[in-house]
Amino acid sequence: MAMFHVRMDVSIPLDLDPAVRVDTLAREKAYSQDLQRQGKWVHIWRVVGKYSNISIFDVESPDELHEILWNLPLFAYMTVEVTPLTTHPSAIPS
Numbered sequence: 001m002a003m004f005h006v007r008m009d010v011s012i013p014l015d016l017d018p019a020v021r022v023d024t025l026a027r028e029k030a031y032s033q034d035l036q037r038q039g040k041w042v043h044i045w046r047v048v049g050k051y052s053n054i055s056i057f058d059v060e061s062p063d064e065l066h067e068i069l070w071n072l073p074l075f076a077y078m079t080v081e082v083t084p085l086t087t088h089p090s091a092i093p094s
């Protein structure tokens with residue numbers, strides 16, 4: 001198990017073909033929701049006032065996270081910042 005905090009900042013070009021935009025967003029939503037159902041994309045939060053999200057991933061390895069992020073339909077229109085997480089010694093058992 002490996003936990004990661006990921007911030008995605010999205011910037012879709014204003015001149016992108018509207019049909020491509022709609023299709024890409026629909027594929028992104030389906031892809032994200034499939035990973036959420038699998039328990040790999042544990043949290044997704046919108047950053048207030050920005051076209052950005054902060055997400056928590058629970059995956060097997062950095063390689064698996066890389067594959068997930070690389071295959072995001074919106075990947076070409078994002079900047080992604082990844083922070084690896086580990087257990088805090090003061091955390092109470094859940």
Ligand SMILES: O=C(O)C[C@H]1C=CC(=O)O1
Pocket residue numbers: 008010028029032051052053074
């Ligand atoms: O809207 C976003 O934050 C970008 C992206 C991440 C998941 C999803 O459905 O869209």
